[in-house]
Amino acid sequence: MASPVDRRFVEEMRRLCGAGAVFHEPVDLLAYECDGLPYLRATPSAVALPSTAAQVQAIVRLCHREGVPFVARGHGTGLSGGALPVPGGIVIGLSRMNRVLDVDVPNRRVTVEPGVTNLEVTLRVAPHGLYYAPDPSSQQVCSIGGNIAENSGGAHCLKYGFTTHHVLALDFVLPDGELVHIGGTGGDAVGPDLLGLIVGSEGTLGIVTQAVVRVLPRPERVQTLLAAFDGIDEAGGAVSAIIAAGIVPAAVEIMDALTIQAVEAAVHPGFPPAEAILIVELDGPAREVGALFDTVQDICRARRATAIETARDEESRARIWKGRKAAFAAMGRVSPNYYVQDGVVPRTRLPEVLRRIRELEARSGLRIGNVFHAGDGNLHPLICYDDDVPGDADRAVAAAAEILKYCVEAGGSITGEHGVGADKREFMPVMFTEADLDLMQRVRAAFDPARLCNPGKIFPTPRLCGEVPGPYRQHPAERAGLAERF
């Protein structure tokens, strides 16, 4: 099928956004073929980079009128293929809408355009002793718009919640080009909570053109410790004991031996030798943190930590976090390629699921690192493979699917913070009945009856007619027939 995005359509977009804001030459489209999930690639017919909400509205109205599918894109760091283009459709990139519009210090609110980076929000309010709490590991580059689409979490979401807990209001362009104002700035939602529905809807309901986010006072004190253990179960036991003591740490992270080896090779944090490393961070008023930090150390000792290091200054704290936040990228030091997954298990079922992952590792012959937000049971298995070995990538994806199955069987879910996107849409029927999925589709259709807004994401829809199967255009899980096996 010929794409409706022809020369005339491109010219019309140029008229709406300016000549320098629309691209359609193949070389210009390369950068938009995938997001942070490089397995899945597709070439859009054109890319528009609007600078204002009015331009976003105009482009969306044009798409609506001519039946052209569109995909909004922030800075392309998503890990589930949420910004994967639709062949024959266009990408609407929000990178030029990157202004901080208002900093309201007394009410602790910041108004931003969607292309502002996550870290920029914190940098803008830091002089006032404030910060923006959600902190995905990509926070230096990822955009607030993308964070809203994916309801991003981060190491500190155990205590501070996900993006959805920090977004107060949105300007939102519906798939027919209408602009609506969602949410407010006080208390409980008035009427149905559309804000909560939109945050995390993975770009399928419309496009954020402005967001009011909540910023928090920087805690008076932050204390961080690293404890080494002889095994993951021991580290997990310490986490349970900390939570049972009524302490809500700002962050509780566990890394396993393979991940420790990788980060040592990559960023040399100088971690003590260990089978598992636990990082615990407390924050709050100095009196509170001081008191509880002693309790946490007591617990680690009682649980037979083989070493405990406390960060004495900002530099040693930064070193600990560098080791943790570099974990994904560091896998490149121990493996030519790796595949990151994202699942959730109830905290009490963690030891059982980790045991199954170790068995899978032995059975599959693939090395599997584990990094996880231990406080909320959010696993990130890192599955190592070699793209030069035929079939290895498929085996890695198969192993990842197997791990998600363990999560669901343990009463957990197929995504903790990365979203379903294009990556896991085939697994939705594992968690939901047909009636559940039908309801979700009806709600989606209330926003987007023409199904032009990021189609093919979240839901196990049939492949779009314009989508050509090929080595990078078909999901490896589909190639391996995994959706059926799962």
Next chain:
Amino acid sequence: MASPVDRRFVEEMRRLCGAGAVFHEPVDLLAYECDGLPYLRATPSAVALPSTAAQVQAIVRLCHREGVPFVARGHGTGLSGGALPVPGGIVIGLSRMNRVLDVDVPNRRVTVEPGVTNLEVTLRVAPHGLYYAPDPSSQQVCSIGGNIAENSGGAHCLKYGFTTHHVLALDFVLPDGELVHIGGTGGDAVGPDLLGLIVGSEGTLGIVTQAVVRVLPRPERVQTLLAAFDGIDEAGGAVSAIIAAGIVPAAVEIMDALTIQAVEAAVHPGFPPAEAILIVELDGPAREVGALFDTVQDICRARRATAIETARDEESRARIWKGRKAAFAAMGRVSPNYYVQDGVVPRTRLPEVLRRIRELEARSGLRIGNVFHAGDGNLHPLICYDDDVPGDADRAVAAAAEILKYCVEAGGSITGEHGVGADKREFMPVMFTEADLDLMQRVRAAFDPARLCNPGKIFPTPRLCGEVPGPYRQHPAERAGLAERF
């Protein structure tokens, strides 16, 4: 128009639910004419009290087939007329679905039917050191189903959030009788967050037949203080200073002079003489609470509290809370009638809004008490009037509408925790554009295309054809022409 609920319809309901579970005699319907908002009354054609989800489905399917509107009702304690019946329609009361189905202590989850009371959840897990955090003042009698419909808050929602933050999963009967499973038990929502959409949708999207809620470990220590001040502004200043110190109290409540007078007359808590009383409660690990409680006292002293009382034991703590939680009902001691409103203002705008309320009090000749959740700017003005004085009730409702206007003008909203219901639907256009409301209606229609599920709530719809205007059937604000004036 004759109601479609005739003898045959009633017999059919009896066949589905049992003869003892369906009522249609006028005397039996009296108790269902209103909820906790007695201004608005309407008589349903019949009431069904199903005992199982299958019975709820069967009754809803029957309504769907025959075009009969239905209103779900928990224990009828709502304050915005959310359970107001639809004339000609039926009420589906959930009071017989009152079983606690599962208590999962290790994973801190409780599975309940919708008619279980809020307090019952806590009572069932208390032996395990756990409790259910949302605590509306009606917690001894209100139902979990009603809490979910209204997204109830309570004195402790500053620290612990609203009902929406404590509901993990729902069994939910859609308006066509289909049963769906919403939410899960781990982390971020998978796919669009329908759970967040349903919680707080005021019974307009379907009927909860089962809920999994999160319970929390009872804090190791709770410390409560009461501080007296010479004025509301001084008490408010202390609240700002506490928050600025990075402390998140479990509760921060302010009561003004009129309210203090009322509660002294009603429940004799023995509060010190004051123009304003501030209650601050901290909870958490003993080490944390002990340290921060000193800070809170220092702040109250620095802000010139005229007296500070700390609760030395559970009995003196209970006395303080008795004074606060009885505040609404206590107004009966100082006034024949009163009208409770519920609005939100940004914390920084509180002094200005309170000043306007005092001016309104002087101008209107009506006494207005103020009780508020000061931490999140949630006001509950209590407007005194006398039903025996012609026009007094209308003046009270007019004053309440005026106060909501102040809230919106200050950047706040028309409801903090009581919902829009039937009470405030006419004020929705004050906060939302036509496009915003249209989107909400489309989402609602995705659940309920036939508009049979609690119609006439939230949205400024035209009056239903079967609704007869009359002293209690028309909203006093409409009677007074307020919706236009607002």
